[in-house]
Amino acid sequence: MSLAAPAASLTLGIVQRADDDRLAPQRAALAYPGQPGGRLRDAVDMAVKESRFELDAAGLRVGLDVRDARNADDAAAQLRQLEKAGASGAVLDLPAAWIAGAAAAATMPLMNAGDSADAPRQQVCKAHLFHTLPSDRMRADALAQALLVRRWARVLLLSGPGPDDANRLALAQSAIKRYGLKQVAAKTFRLSADPRERDLANPLLLTGAAAAGGDYDVVWVVDSDGEFARTLPYRIALPRPVVGDAGMAAEAWAPHFERYGAPQLERRFARAARRPMTGTDWAAYIAAKALLQAALEQPAAPTAAHLSAALGRPDFALDGFKGVRLSFRAWDHQLRQPMLLTDGVAVVGIAPVDGVMHPKNTLDTLGTDAAESPCKGAP
Template sequence: MSRITPRLLRGAALLATLCLAGGASAATTVRFAHLELDADARYDETHLAFRGLALPLGRPFAGAEVALREARFVGQAVGAEFALERVAGADAKALVASIDKLNKEGVRYFLIDAPGAVVADVAKAVRGRELLLFNVSAPDDALRQAQCQPNLLHTLPNDAMRMDALAQYLVSKKWRNVLMLEGPRPEDKLLADAFDRAAKRFGLKLVERRPFVLSNDPRQRDQGNVALLTAGADHDVVFVADSDGEFARSVPYRTVRPRPVVGSEGLTAAAWSWAWERHGAPQLNSRLEKHAGRKMADPDWAAWMAVKAVVEAVVRTQNAPFGTVAKYLKGDEIAIDGFKGNRLGFRPWDNQLRQPLLLATHNAVIERAPIAGFLHPTNNMDTLGFDQRDSRCAF
């Protein structure tokens, strides 16, 4: 895997030099807009109360704000200031209208925090505009496949990446026989299908897919009984596909056999964890917690990363026009530090940010994927998610 190299360290010295040389020039403002829905069920207080491993901890706007604060000094190097505004709308149509207005005013970089269906509609509607749209909270594989758009970039890892990371870990532990418990929601099926794909890719055996239902209806009580759901099948580990998280939190320690639980509870694959303690992560976690009054989660990191990526491209291109910045941002030369120990950049075939993933519990990072031994001809991080040969994205 590629690591942070002396090149990145030299970059810090370069920025300091540029600050001295260019500090006196008149600053231009690079503007960001953060788009979100007025009512987004993913952030409902009752929903967040579960504190499930698969759930956000709050709106990711806080991550973008932290990144903007970090960028203030860096922008002086090239005479750039950075500004961020927050825009909310009722639906995709309202968000598109906001983009139209702001784009005419000179805003070129938009972070979108919305469910996958809304992201797909917005990205399709603004295709061909002079702007970049960053998906910071929708993990849907379809957005990186059939629904991909040339101006839609993804800093959040998709389901395929996360499930590949889990599969690699299970193979490394020789826990090859997996019992899946699958929820009734469409999002649960997406998770289940993504893990099924990963299992086939890395040689795991999915011994059975058993549906669960979490309900107060006495007639469905057995369908939510963990002991009954985990009885009978010969398995090494239990995978839970539960996008809501309410059922998943009840699975560990209630299985018939003493088996580890992974997926939506127990051990999960994440873009970020507040328990990550390497590569400057404690400082970033501390800044987010101080700013937002809560811990950092995946969407927060993705929003922080989107702003950071643009800032890096603006600085490296000497605050060039949008076309030059966008080309550099999506090119091979960019080296973004995501505080996870690797040089990060966007895959050219689907605009997904290459990144290692953290295999974490509620309070510890157990491993980082790609797992040692899982190799790729050009970049080991491309063992996570859709490689170029697997891509159905056609820009």
């Protein structure tokens, strides 16, 4: 009488902010570009479900352990507890300021699927930290390429007053310079009912040719909050397109993408989660897929060390329903990927755009390239 061998087990963690004001029902209903529509658990669950055949064939049982973190110290503590409990990897939905402490607290592979700031990618050079959500610089480069190919060369920049807006404005300005566009002016808006600040809250006053310092081809709005940007199209002084955080945006995912099997992925997610897939959902989905694919290389012993080694190999590649194989950059562990240019109704283009060249991989025209990165292969 023969007995079946016991299945091996793989535990994956999800560490998320406990009180996420981005997911307030009234805010989520507005579907701001680039912002989440729900918890990333929905996408991770779907990735596990879709991998069930391969997991069962390999005798690998997967469990998820979801932890809420209230601050940076709590996030680090939750990751230490997960690792002590035997987790082999984790998907993170944490603010940028928490990620450095999280990466220092654990040695298992950590997949940043929830924050797009460049700081964790440039300042936290860890071999076990990976990023599946496109960075803010990737979004800026994709938009600049889109403007270049459309010959919308004269750019009026509008940005919010917060520190995140300032960082993203600097990235937009760098991308404008990198691709030979011209900044006509950069103006700051402020949502305010104070009549003394009406010039800073009124799109017509901000975008008039006299206020902007001349004519322009396009308005690029940088609004990390999203409230000002959502009402900007069709309210500017000149009949010009809007890009950035309204109008045409560069995203990791768009619900109306119609190529490479994307409609099937979108429908599966919408049925399971009862909402459209956002860029952060896609980033969590592909993060979980990456961890599962790495675990399936050695299903009998899917340890954290084995997963990290697989994810860091140059030939490790993923299918992300974007038409090309996706891989992690050796220097900052950002996932290379095309960006979808969308107006919220349809996908109107893909970046990198045709004609943009790179000596090795055109996907590396989006984001920080090897020569520019302070991370030279994470230690």
